[in-house]
Amino acid sequence: MPRLNLSKTSAEGYRAVYGLEKFSSEHVESEIYHLIKLRSSQLNGCAFCVDMHGSQMLESGVPFRKINSVAAWREVGWFSDRERAALELAEQVTLLPGGVPDDVWNAAAxxxxxxxxxxxxxxxATINVWNRLMVSTQAEPNPPALAG
Incomplete structure (x- = not known):
């Protein structure tokens, strides 16, 4: 059980972050949007968001092998140049190891x-906000239905 329900405890703050989410989902192409959200969530250890974005990708028709390989995207050849640039940028912005290196920025540009x-x-930036909120409140994904 989460420590608190942000949508109820801070409804105005939650709506503000959700506004960023709505903007992002409408202005970034769908598969890249979900790829960066999944990768940043993996890096941040956010089980809630990893589960949600992986599930959404699967439901939208992204092959399971592609979703499953996001954590090792450099090692497989099925990500496009745009996807690779977006994933690299997502990693650099998420980890902020002293800024985004010029080569990463230039490749994305x-x-x-x-x-x-x-x-x-x-x-x-928005998925990183969500990750920090969900990890801090210990939000958990719904458990999968188990075959009996």
């Missing part, structure tokens, strides 16, 4: 125009 890049950054 080669495959995304300025507006796309700005919207991608907002989406990455």
């Amino acid at each position: 080669e495959v995304f125009d300025e507006t796309e890049l700005a919207n991608l950054l907002i989406a990455i």
